[in-house]
Amino acid sequence: MFTRIRPLKKNYRYRLVIHNWDYYILDTERHLLSIFFPFLFWFTKQPMYQIDRKTMESMKVVTLTKDNYSQFRWNHLFTVLLLPLLRPIFERHVNGIVSHFFV
Numbered sequence: 001m002f003t004r005i006r007p008l009k010k011n012y013r014y015r016l017v018i019h020n021w022d023y024y025i026l027d028t029e030r031h032l033l034s035i036f037f038p039f040l041f042w043f044t045k046q047p048m049y050q051i052d053r054k055t056m057e058s059m060k061v062v063t064l065t066k067d068n069y070s071q072f073r074w075n076h077l078f079t080v081l082l083l084p085l086l087r088p089i090f091e092r093h094v095n096g097i098v099s100h101f102f103v
Contacts, residue, residue: 009060016061017048023056024048038079 004018005026017024027047 006061016056016059018056023051023053025051036078036082038076 002018002020006016006018008014008016013027013029015026015028017026025048027049
């Protein structure tokens with residue numbers, strides 16, 4: 001099984017997914033909440049659209065270099081700054097849920 005996910009040049013919303021030599025476009029920011037909470041992307045279903053090889057070749061894929069790793073996304077900073085404010089809420093709800101199961 002061969003799977004590769006590549007970012008598109010100047011497009012943070014979509015990713016190119018190559019799975020078993022089939023080509024797909026992955027929409028990572030379909031919901032408005034994913035802009036403010038990018039980690040929600042990992043837990044929600046994301047739409048993927050199949051494309052053909054010709055379309056895939058016409059897209060500009062980012063080649064990974066050391067400079068690309070330092071790209072900055074404002075929504076990541078927003079999430080990191082927001083986490084200390086949300087921590088008490090998460091702890092209260094998680095402790096409440098855990099206490100129901102492990103009394």
